[in-house]
Amino acid sequence: MANKVFKNELIIEGDINQSTARQYWLKNEVSIEAKNLLEKDAQYFMHQALSTPCLDVLANARGTIMTNVSGKKYFDFHGNNVHQLGFSHPKLIEALKNQLDGLTFSTRRYTNETAINFAEKLISLTPGLDKILMTPNGSSAVGIALKLARAVTGKYKVLSFWDSFHGASLDVVSVSGESVFRENMGPMMPGVERIPPPITYRGIYEGNEDKALEYLEYVLSKDNQIGAFLAETVRNTDAQIPSKKFWQAARKLCDRYGVLLILDEIPIALGRTGKLFAYEHYDIIPDILCLGKGLGGGIIPQAAIVTKRQYDRFNHISLGHYTFEKSPMGAAAGLATLQILEDENILQHVAQMEKKMLNNLKNLQNEFPIIGDVRGIGLLWGVELVNDPVFKEEAVQEAEAIMYECLKNGLSFKVSKGNVLQLCPALTIDTKQLEEALTILKNAFQKVTKS
Template identity: 70%
Template sequence: MNQDKEVNKLQGQNKRTEGDINGTVARQEWAAGITDIKTKKLLKKDARYFFHQALSTPCLDVLGDCKGAYIENISGKKYLDFHGNNVHQLGFSHPKLVQRLTEQLQGLTFSTRRYTNETAINFAEKLTSILPSDLNRVLMTPNGSSAIGIALKLARAITGKFKVVSFWDSFHGASLDAISVGGEAVFREYMGPMMPGIERIPPPVSYRGIFEGDQNKCLEHLEYVFAKEGDIGAFIAETVRNTDVQLPSVEFWKDARALCDKYGVILILDEIPIALGRTGKMFAFEHYDIEPDILCLGKGLGGGIFPQAAIVTRDRYNQFPDISLGHYTHEKSPLGAMAALTTLEIIEEEKILHKVAGDSLTMFTAINILKDKYGLIGDVRGRGLLWGVELVKDRNTKEKAVHQAEQVMYECLKNGLSFKVSAGNVLQLAPALTISRKELKNAIQILDNALASVSN
């Protein structure tokens, strides 16, 4: 009986890898605290008509508007959104983007397959112009999961090998092929056999894990798998892990890139949530002075308005005209292309990368002050405007403070700050890149107050 309880406890922890906090007592208390009659009615209808799933049901609130760094419910309450599903590099409802999409709606609204359009061509030209060397071949697709699927298919075509190495705890999307290479248990439950040939290895985490922060051990493990398997076609990874914010060292990525070259493995970098300035560079791999063979982009590529993703690969891999790698209906969507093109232009015009560099220092200083102040914080890690604050019961044992993390989240929600809890105990803080310094400091103060309340 005790063994069964322990197994159930471990399974419950696995389900929290993406912050599954929808069925807890705290969530019930939050729902009970909603008093607006229209909100309660709409939440009830939402629960009636939408399919229930982990991570998004039941809903927290009913939104009526979103602008800049804020989302706003139908009662007029505003939340600084430090989650935003990672689509809000430009903030919400950026006026230039709204204008451009409105103009596009007056002209070409759909591009039938086997035809092209100038907007899509201009986007592809712009995207490849800001990428290094021969990363200049693009395929557009409506969402990040399908970008991952295209990348996996292309790697098979290039190498003639179907085996893939990925990291445990990684997230690459929710489709069956994406969860096959992903490492989060909650997405694979009930799914049965996954795509064959997936070899997962422990990630190069710096704070906990079986390598205890020694990323060289992870590299040894990676090479061991490459050598022993002998027929690995691709290595897929998030350049910087988004959910609980893990930052591999420069040496790690340089050596991993070298191992891929040594064993003839295609390096697929998933930057769907972290590109376009989130880490302070247009692309996160620029921090490491490496290049991927295939780059996956999405989420913020549509400017937080239109769903748009893409893969970019090397010119020399453009050798498969007889197969369909990404045969999607909205392959060259004029609206998606306009959203993506305008997003890239705004990042440059508003000097967002320069702004994020300054914001990064503000976040680093402020969050480390909180770490000195509260023993509940075991580790702080981040770059740009992507930060993880890991809460622990004890800094020596590093036992996860799962309950306290949830308490902090709801305390922040009450006071107008929204974010996601990842890995059960990591507060993931990812605001709009256009957030003002005043708004940023306001958010930190809300977090400070919540930590004080929970710590006491």
């Protein structure tokens, strides 16, 4: 049954939200109360790819678990990448309540102590990067980074990777490499060059990063109007992890050709990879670092760029100028998030959970030949499904079927690139919870692949 419903259906970046499998889910796995609310949701909210129709209606989220209006619980292995601390961390809520009793908004041209304390704390954690601008969301952070790079270099072109995702605003979509977000949106912002990423599996280079570096150098050497190289340090959507050799060589190439390296760590910073920032794995320092998502603790939308003091020379240019630029509430959330990560030794916990995740997923790969690749770092993992291990034919139908089987049994994650199960739990997940969630995943493989 599960394999039949996907035949000839359109494949896009995530799970197939308009498929007959989604229709079956909504008809048979959602309560009457949720159905009524979902109908209202569809009535009032704009519809868009990857987001509608919604899967279910949530009533609560605490720690690693979401609860729907009927009381069903899901382990959230998606979380929109904001759940580094889990949901509704009590210390974070306390910090926000305290801030609500004081200053809740900071008018432009005025600063506030909470924002200053947040900036001081963040900069103490990013040696070599010592100036910040706060923004309300990740797309805005990338937009500021692009403007700053133009101001610093005097060059208007941007280099990025195909298949990359950096945000949904029109300027950022223009420089990203994920085609689904550019459909029907042209003309795009000019001056963008793209190169294939150094993918470790099922890509143009097949893990040969030397060829990827040759291509990168060729493009930089041929176009002296490229002022910025925008990239995800680690690709979030399907968990692609470049080597230290790649990033150290890329850093040197940017220096050689006068190009600013902008690293987008909006979904992967703050412990997701086992380090506070992913670039720390590579012993490099970017010129501009973009942060967001979990920076607000999963409660307050908050993002920022962090950059070098030498680039702070454009007080005549409005690089950001956002209404909530020095939001006391956002700053309180960011400061509390950084403090909780430190006080609760979450990075050390991630290192322990990484080993358990690796062992479990490798055992799963040994048991189920449909798993062509398992890759990950920290608590960001991708399980790539293929029907033919030689030609790496994408097992899209099976990936979708496994996702819905897991949803039925209380495990939520997203499917990326059509056939990659992206597993991204809260960093606070404990051993028992992780084992329970991975048991649900294993049972889904058994049911789908042996039916």
